[in-house]
Amino acid sequence: MNSPVALFQELVQAGPPADAAVHFDTACVLGGSIAGLLAARVLSDRARRVVIIEPDDLPVDPGPRTGVPQDRQVHTLLPAGHQWLERWVPGITKDAQDRGASLVGPDQALTAVNGVPLAADGEDHHLLAIGRPLLETLIRQHITSIPNVSVLKARASGLQYRDDEVSAVRYVTTTRADGDEQVLQADFVVDAMGRSSRLSHWLGDAGYDVPRLERLEAPINYASARFDRPETTAELKISGVLELFTPDYPSHGVSVAAANAIEGQQWLVMLMGYGDNRPGRTMEEFRSACAQLPEIFAEVTAGAVRGGVVTYHQAESRRRHFSGLSRFPARLVSMGDAVASFNPVYGQGMSSAALHASCLAAYLGSDADLDQAAHAFFDLQQVVVDAAWAISAGGDTARLDAESGAQVPEDIRQQRWAMNQITAATVLDADIARAFNYVTFMLRHPATLADPDLLARAVTVNEAARVTR
Ligand SMILES: Cc1cc2nc3c(=O)[nH]c(=O)nc-3n(C[C@H](O)[C@H](O)[C@H](O)COP(=O)(O)OP(=O)(O)OC[C@H]3O[C@@H](n4cnc5c(N)ncnc54)[C@H](O)[C@@H]3O)c2cc1C
Known part of the structure; x- marks a missing residue:
């Protein structure tokens, strides 16, 4: 088994497959925002048709929309997300610059x-x-111009199962006043419904395990x-x-x-x-x-x-733990903010969604048994979520503990001291700034900062700066 650091590196570098076997007749993506669109791009290589179900009107001209209430806030696409996007959706950077x-x-x-x-x-x-509205519009224009990808304007309202596999999506077309449910047969489903995703409720109602929701106030x-x-x-x-x-x-x-x-x-x-x-x-x-x-x-x-x-x-920041659930239907995964949504100030959301899409590509390119629950996908995705969570929740917990004067175990105290040394040295030393940037740009796993040589260097440059001052 590869280490999280090595797996993370593979995911960051993953590109479209040269020769992709088609596994599905219909793949269905619930939610047409960033995570859903990137999932659709990956699935377009693996399914005869990909249907994105999204309730919002998706205007040709970029503008705010109801389903993405955060879209008027600053959204920076970190280098990891930018690289992924340019690799899988070539030409998008030029379109954005144009x-x-x-x-x-x-x-x-x-x-x-x-x-x-x-x-x-x-x-x-x-x-x-x-x-953010322009970025999403450009991604959507590229993805929906792929001949086998289409958008269905509707709200997903549940799933159907057969022999412990997801077999269909229930949905309500938002234009229908009576709200009758309709059904779309699907042999693979991605939940990309954002942080308010109803998937956990649907799973619980059907008697499946519900992912544990971890919250950090x-x-x-x-x-x-x-x-x-x-x-x-x-x-x-x-x-x-x-x-x-x-x-x-x-x-x-x-x-x-x-x-x-x-x-x-x-x-x-x-x-x-x-x-x-x-x-x-x-x-x-x-x-x-x-x-x-x-x-x-x-x-x-x-x-x-x-x-x-x-x-x-x-x-609060939130993450849902999908790894290791014993009773879980096959042919179903969850991606993007539906799995983890962090303190946005670290700018990780869209790049995380891109790396979740890499996990999907790796899973569908492996010899995983698609008739079993997608444990291999969730294990891989956990590497990405753990990495992002370590940065954002790690930083927030340290700040909250410092504010409240909470006692913390010695090992955590030492880790925080080391992180403070590294952060302080980023303004002084190119090597330390480089290591730090690779991690905050989501191009490397945060464990790469726990290098004793890097810490020793940080301590030395901080001490030299203190003496000079
Ligand atoms: C204030 C703020 C600032 C941020 N800044 C950054 C940043 O600088 N950089 C960055 O990378 N990220 C940032 N993010 C995070 C970023 O917005 C998300 O990570 C990103 O949008 C990916 O989200 P998503 O596609 O998973 O979900 P969302 O963008 O939340 O989209 C969910 C989609 O699901 C649809 N949906 C909901 N219910 C249903 C249903 N029943 N059926 C079908 N569809 C449904 C919605 O209409 C919507 O289109 C920020 C977030 C916030 C809150």
């Missing part, structure tokens, strides 16, 4: 802790700065607003900004601030506070909060307002 999105390379990115930029890591990673408050990005301020050269603030920095309740140069010559600017900190509920508050931050936030909010402040509150 529509005005920014491909943010090392020279255009500013990442800083308490106003001090991370050391240049010498790598050539790229993020995509784009409005970590209330966050987002506020985003859009501003004109005149050509003159484009001289800034920077097109993606991410600034983190520790509690001792005078950021007046803002823990993270970001700005992305998105389509339409706009800056999409985001402020985030934990707990009771709600930065910027009005434009006046938003601008005055930005004025307390490093200078660049005054610059990116200087232009005319394009869209008022939009807030978003999330009370």
Whole structure:
């Protein structure tokens, strides 16, 4: 059995199969957002037809939609997600750039802790700065132009089973006033219905094991607003900004601030506070909060307002544990936020969905018995979820414990001390910034940061900086 680090690496590098055997007549994907679309791309190689069931109107012109209430907030596509997307949906980066999105390379990115930029890591990673509705629209245009992929405008309402296999999806067409259920026969089903997915209820009602729901209470408050990005301020050269603030920095309740140069010559600017900190509920508050931050936030909010402040509150991170369930139907998997949705400030959601799609590709390309529950898929997916959870929930738990003064076991205390050493050294040392970026960009497993040589180096550079100060 490969280690999680090695498996993670394989998943990050996976591309479309050269010669894919078709396993299914009809594969059905529940939910037509990012995770559902990426699942459909993988399934288009393995099924005669792929039907995406999605209740929302899916406009040709990008715009907010009901089923994705977070879509007006800053959404950065990390390098892992960007690489996956370009590999499986070639040409999408160019389409995004043609529509005005920014491909943010090392020279255009500013990442800083308490106003001090991370050391240049010498790598050539790229993020995509784009409005979430446009990104989803472009992905959807590519995926639904695949001849065997179609969208059915309906709300999935349940599953049917035969001999412990999923055999059909029940759905209600949202245009029908009587709401009668209809049935679509399917020989493989993907739940991509987001964090409010009803799959657990359906499984429980049918007498199957229900995945354990793990919750981490970590209330966050987002506020985003859009501003004109005149050509003159484009001289800034920077097109993606991410600034983190520790509690001792005078950021007046803002823990993270970001700005992305998105389509339409706009800056999409985001402020985030934990707990009771709600930065910027009005434009006046938003601008005055930005004025307390490093200078660049005054610059990116200087232009005319394009869209008022939009807030978003999330009370908790969640994950559902599908691995190891003994009574579970075959031909059914779950992906994306339906499985795990984290503190969004780590920007992992869409890249996680891409890596879940890699898990699906690996599972369908293996010799797994498709008439049995997809344990091999869920075990692989757990590697991805564990990695993302370690970063976001690990960071949030450490912060919450520090705030409450909670006693923690010695091994956890040491791990956190080591992580703090690494984080502090990212602004001082290129090698450490590189190792850290690979992990936060979801290109490497977080366990790669637990390297004793890396820690020793971090301690040395931090100590040298302390002496110099
Ligand atoms: C404030 C905020 C900021 C974020 N920022 C980032 C970021 O910077 N970078 C990043 O990578 N991620 C970010 N994310 C996470 C990102 O939004 C999600 O991870 C991403 O959208 C993938 O989600 P998904 O496709 O699994 O589910 P969703 O996007 O939630 O979509 C679920 C879909 O299922 C459909 N659906 C629901 N019920 C049914 C049903 N019964 N039948 C059929 N369809 C149904 C919905 O209409 C919707 O289309 C952020 C999230 C939040 C909340």
